[in-house]
Amino acid sequence: MKDRKPLALFLVIPMFVAASTSAAQSLRQAAQDIGLMVGTAVKPALFSNPDYARTLVRQFNIVEAENEMKWTATEPTRGVFDFRAGDRVVQFAEAHDVKVRGHNLLWGKYNPAWLEKGRFTPDQLRRIMKNHIQMVVRHYRGRVFAWDVVNEAFDSEGHLRHTLWYDEPGIGLAGKGTAYIAQALRWAHEADPHALLFYNDFAADGINAKSDAIYEMVKDFKEQGFPINGVGLQMHVFDPEDVPSNLGGNIGRFTRLGVEVQITEMDVALPLAGHGQASDSQLAWQAIIYRNIAKTCAENPGCTAFQMWGFTDRYSWIPAHTKGKRGAALIFDADYGPKPAYQAVVEAFQRVLKSHPQIKEERLRFERRVAAIGY
Numbered sequence: 001m002k003d004r005k006p007l008a009l010f011l012v013i014p015m016f017v018a019a020s021t022s023a024a025q026s027l028r029q030a031a032q033d034i035g036l037m038v039g040t041a042v043k044p045a046l047f048s049n050p051d052y053a054r055t056l057v058r059q060f061n062i063v064e065a066e067n068e069m070k071w072t073a074t075e076p077t078r079g080v081f082d083f084r085a086g087d088r089v090v091q092f093a094e095a096h097d098v099k100v101r102g103h104n105l106l107w108g109k110y111n112p113a114w115l116e117k118g119r120f121t122p123d124q125l126r127r128i129m130k131n132h133i134q135m136v137v138r139h140y141r142g143r144v145f146a147w148d149v150v151n152e153a154f155d156s157e158g159h160l161r162h163t164l165w166y167d168e169p170g171i172g173l174a175g176k177g178t179a180y181i182a183q184a185l186r187w188a189h190e191a192d193p194h195a196l197l198f199y200n201d202f203a204a205d206g207i208n209a210k211s212d213a214i215y216e217m218v219k220d221f222k223e224q225g226f227p228i229n230g231v232g233l234q235m236h237v238f239d240p241e242d243v244p245s246n247l248g249g250n251i252g253r254f255t256r257l258g259v260e261v262q263i264t265e266m267d268v269a270l271p272l273a274g275h276g277q278a279s280d281s282q283l284a285w286q287a288i289i290y291r292n293i294a295k296t297c298a299e300n301p302g303c304t305a306f307q308m309w310g311f312t313d314r315y316s317w318i319p320a321h322t323k324g325k326r327g328a329a330l331i332f333d334a335d336y337g338p339k340p341a342y343q344a345v346v347e348a349f350q351r352v353l354k355s356h357p358q359i360k361e362e363r364l365r366f367e368r369r370v371a372a373i374g375y
């Protein structure tokens with residue numbers, strides 16, 4: 001879906017950049033003023049780096065372990081759990097009045113070899129899956145406020161991916177569509193009835209076949225009374241010329257089902273020339289993309305968190321993933337300096353406060369409504 005921005009947007013860049021450099025308020029404060037959580041993926045190995053830690057706690061009020069709560073980290077050997085790295089995230093967050101999103105409990109990819117190559121029967125897998133979900137959720141009970149219970153289960157056509165959990169061989173629910181996802185949610189809910197439970201996916205940010213399928217699943221789960229509280233839209237923007245055009249409509253349809261939406265992994269990967277640096281005009285364009293997404297989330301009371309997949313270009317998954325062809329995807333540069341995208345997000349939040357003075361109360365009311373739904 002192409003969504004080329006009108007030329008007029010280019011004309012506002014110089015004014016926008018000039019006006020924004022005076023913004024002294026932190027991102028965290030600007031988000032708090034509108035009742036929004038603002039977050040980033042983190043690497044706990046970097047907490048001892050003063051620049052990393054200082055920027056993190058000044059600018060964000062939620063964090064998510066980039067890798068340390070995934071299966072490979074938490075159950076590297078069957079039945080042997082290791083929470084040390086995940087615990088560092090929780091301890092750091094609690095010391096700085098920051099909340100923790102958990103990521104993730106079930107994914108068809110990046111699982112440890114013992115699990116992928118174990119040739120388990122559906123019955124065995126069912127027990128392994130239940131044990132893992134409940135051990136991890138119980139360990140973090142009351143300390144992780146929301147979990148990505150299932151990650152990336154649909155393909156771009158809206159079909160369920162073939163995975164270990166679904167049908168290769170699956171947990172005994174092969175061919176039964178989203179039943180295994182419902183089962184994961186129910187087990188997570190048993191382990192911590194107060195945690196918010198999310199389904200999380202990429203390229204489902206606008207309205208398309210994948211987000212349609214997720215919508216149908218959430219609608220069905222709500223009708224059947226299965227515990228689901230939210231949908232995570234990852235928002236990895238790989239092509240700055242092709243940004244999801246109807247995020248607002250997509251957020252709106254999910255929130256009307258009575259679930260929260262959170263932007264969970266935003267970054268905007270810029271194509272880099274040979275010298276590896278982004279140009280000023282690329283950075284200005286990137287700022288516009290960040291601003292538009294931040295605004296769309298912030299002005300919708302059902303969009304409760306705006307989170308990015310890291311915050312400094314020094315540590316981002318994009319360069320390795322694209323063999324150096326893309327990068328500079330985050331809102332702080334490699335030396336922790338704020339980029340135009342940073343100013344743009346702060347300004348977007350500040351403007352939403354002006355245009356929607358009641359937004360904080362509306363968002364809190366929405367969150368209370370979602371939390372009050374009993375399962």
Ligand code: 9MR
Nearest residue numbers: 066067070103110151202234265309317
């Ligand atoms: O950024 C993460 C990278 O360091 C890991 O190697 C990879 C596999 O665990 O996962 C990356 O994070 C992904 C996230 O967990 C789910 N959505 C896509 C993210 C980027 O690939």
